Amino acid sequence: MDKKLHLETLAIHGGMEKDAATGAIVPPVQRSTIFEHGEGGMLETDFSYTRQDNPNRRQLERQLTILEQGEDCATFASGVAATAAVFQALEPGDHVLLPDDVYHGTRKLVTHFMKKWGLNYSLADMSRPEVVEQNIRPETRLIWIESPSNPLLLITDIPAIVDIARKRNIVVCVDNTWPTPVNQQPLDLGADLVVHSTTKYFGGHSDILGGAVIAGENTEIFPKIREIQIMTGAVPSPDDCWLLSRSIRSLPYRMKGHNEHAMQIARFLSDHPKIADVFYPGLESNPGHEVAARQMKAFGGMISFTVKGKADEALKVVAGSQIVAKATSLGGVESTWEHRLSSEGEDSTTPDNLIRLSVGLEHPDDIQDDIARALESI
Numbered sequence: 417m418d419k420k421l422h423l424e425t426l427a428i429h430g431g432m433e434k435d436a437a438t439g440a441i442v443p444p445v446q447r448s449t450i451f452e453h454g455e456g457g458m459l460e461t462d463f464s465y466t467r468q469d470n471p472n473r474r475q476l477e478r479q480l481t482i483l484e485q486g487e488d489c490a491t492f493a494s495g496v497a498a499t500a501a502v503f504q505a506l507e508p509g510d511h512v513l514l515p516d517d518v519y520h521g522t523r524k525l526v527t528h529f530m531k532k533w534g535l536n537y538s539l540a541d542m543s544r545p546e547v548v549e550q551n552i553r554p555e556t557r558l559i560w561i562e563s564p565s566n567p568l569l570l571i572t573d574i575p576a577i578v579d580i581a582r583k584r585n586i587v588v589c590v591d592n593t594w595p596t597p598v599n600q601q602p603l604d605l606g607a608d609l610v611v612h613s614t615t616k617y618f619g620g621h622s623d624i625l626g627g628a629v630i631a632g633e634n635t636e637i638f639p640k641i642r643e644i645q646i647m648t649g650a651v652p653s654p655d656d657c658w659l660l661s662r663s664i665r666s667l668p669y670r671m672k673g674h675n676e677h678a679m680q681i682a683r684f685l686s687d688h689p690k691i692a693d694v695f696y697p698g699l700e701s702n703p704g705h706e707v708a709a710r711q712m713k714a715f716g717g718m719i720s721f722t723v724k725g726k727a728d729e730a731l732k733v734v735a736g737s738q739i740v741a742k743a744t745s746l747g748g749v750e751s752t753w754e755h756r757l758s759s760e761g762e763d764s765t766t767p768d769n770l771i772r773l774s775v776g777l778e779h780p781d782d783i784q785d786d787i788a789r790a791l792e793s794i
Contacts, residue, residue, distance in 0.1 A: 419485060423598060424668045431478030431661070445658045446471040468646050472657035477628075479664055480618075483597045484610050486630040488638055490645040491657065495593065495613025496521055497650035498627030500529075502558070502589055502611060504648075505640035508534025510557040515542040515572070517565040519591065520760040542572040543704060549580050561590045561607070563600075564708070567720045567756050567772045569695040571704025574711055578606035587637055593617070593747075598671040600712045603632040609641075616747030617717075620663045620670055626652045670749070670777065674717030677783065678775040684784050685721050690791050692769070695720040718746060719773045720756070727768040729794040730755050734771060736790035739782055751776035751783050 419426070435443050451463035458464050463471065477489040492498040499522055503512065514526065516539040526537050540551040542561060552559075559581050563572035574590060581588045589609040590602035596617045602610050612618060614626035631638035645651060652660070682696035697708035698715030708715060723729050734742055740751040744759050753773040757766045775783060 419482065423483065426482050427479075427668050428665045430482035431475050431480075433475070442662075443471065443475060443658075445654050447654050466654065467649050467651055470651075470654050470657065472654040472661070473652060476652075476657040476661050476664075479661055480612070480614075480628050480630055483664070483667075484592070484603055484630040485597075485601055486603050486610065487633050487635070488642075489628055489630045490638075490642050491614070491652050492627040492629070492645060493650045493652050493656075494625050495611070495615055495627035496525060498611050498613070498629050499591075500525060501641050501644040501648075501650075502560075502609060502629060502637075503530045503535060504533070504644050505637050506535060506557050509536065509555060511536040511538070511553045511555045512558045512560060513537070513548065513551055513556055514539050514560045515562050515565050515570070516540060516765075517568045517570050518560070518562055519566040520764060522560070522591070524763075541570075542577070543570045545573055545576040545580060548577055552580070552584065552586070556584070556586055558587045558589060561588065561602075562594075563590065563711075564594055564697055564704075564716065564718065566594065566718075567695075567766055567770060569697055569702075569704075569718065569720055571697050571702075571708045573707045574602055574605040574607060582606075587635075594716050594718050595712060596667065596671055596716075598668050599675065599714045599716055603630070605711055608632055608635045609637070614660055615745065617671065617674070618660055618664055618667060618747075620667065620747060620749060622745065622748035622750065624656050624659050624663070626656055626660055671714070671717070673777045674747075674775060675714040677777070677780040678717045678719055679715065680780045681773070681775050681784060681787065682719050684787070685719065688788075688791060690724055690794055692722040692724050717775045719775060720770055721773070722767055722769045723771065723791075723794060725769055725794060727755065727757065730769045730771050731758075732793045733790045736793040737786050738789070739778060739786040740773070740776075740790070746772075746774035748774070749777045751778060751786075 449466045481489040588607045590607045593613045610630045612628045686694045696719045743752040756772040
């Protein structure tokens with residue numbers, strides 16, 4: 417598949433092959449756990465056991481590789497499993513540098529589990545490249561980037577961090593779950609690895625769990641990630657792979673809706689008298705807007721904002737919606753929001769009056785009216 421084709425075309429045709437047996441345009445689900453060997457025994461390219469490889473998984477991995485303009489991909493049963501595989505590919509004693517506003521699941525994975533593995537870590541303000549450089553140690557092997565970050569949507573200058581890392585032979589991995597390759601392609605910006613929770617926008621309908629690691633050119637760490645995928649067995653089922661491949665074909669057009677709707681809602685919130693702060697890189701007033709505009713095609717469907725008041729006021733607002741569902745996770749066609757501190761737990765650093773909003777594909781005026789009604793409760 418020619419990677420110079422537009423993303424909309426690649427999403428539909430990239431990685432898709434007609435079924436050899438029937439000529440079906442949409443390949444079938446292959447649920448078999450075992451595959452027959454040839455008379456000469458099993459070859460390296462043969463399917464053997466579905467934990468190692470599966471036709472549906474291979475198709476999905478090709479799709480994701482093409483969309484992220486990468487060289488290879490390993491898919492997993494969840495985004496956290498994909499993240500864990502990247503950390504497990506390092507050695508005990510290695511040091512990882514993460515954003516101080518990092519997804520709480522990644523933070524807990526490092527602090528509760530990978531620390532016992534012998535992995536060292538520190539947190540830094542990734543929106544300031546000079547701070548990143550100051551926090552690098554001789555044993556630093558990986559810089560983990562979220563841009564926009566979760567939940568404050570802080571922006572990291574990816575090429576600037578890549579330049580810092582290249583001088584020291586440090587791997588750069590970007591969690592690209594929120595932007596998706598529709599809005600941002602970190603491998604083209606110089607990153608070595610991209611991680612996704614495919615549960616979110618790739619799935620897009622809040623009914624599939626999955627994760628992926630996509631590698632750029634000459635990424636020496638990737639064979640270790642592939643080995644971890646196969647040996648630890650946290651792989652997606654054939655059905656989940658098939659569903660994700662199906663959903664990905666509409667991703668570019670869904671993201672256009674998420675982008676447009678979120679911009680409208682962000683502007684509405686920024687003018688509302690009961691809102692203290694709006695965190696959305698598409699707003700020109702956002703501190704990260706200039707960098708985001710340089711490295712993103714659009715700004716995504718996620719918004720965080722703080723209400724004037726404390727946790728009680730934020731909880732009242734979340735409880736007051738009729739259309740926007742009160743739920744964790746994001747990226748579905750339906751709008752969802754949550755009092756983020758309640759979801760993250762006692763070790764969270766998120767402000768107690770912050771609401772995280774995933775703007776869906778309902779009519780944006782209906783979303784806006786629903787939020788306006790909910791804000792009347794405070």
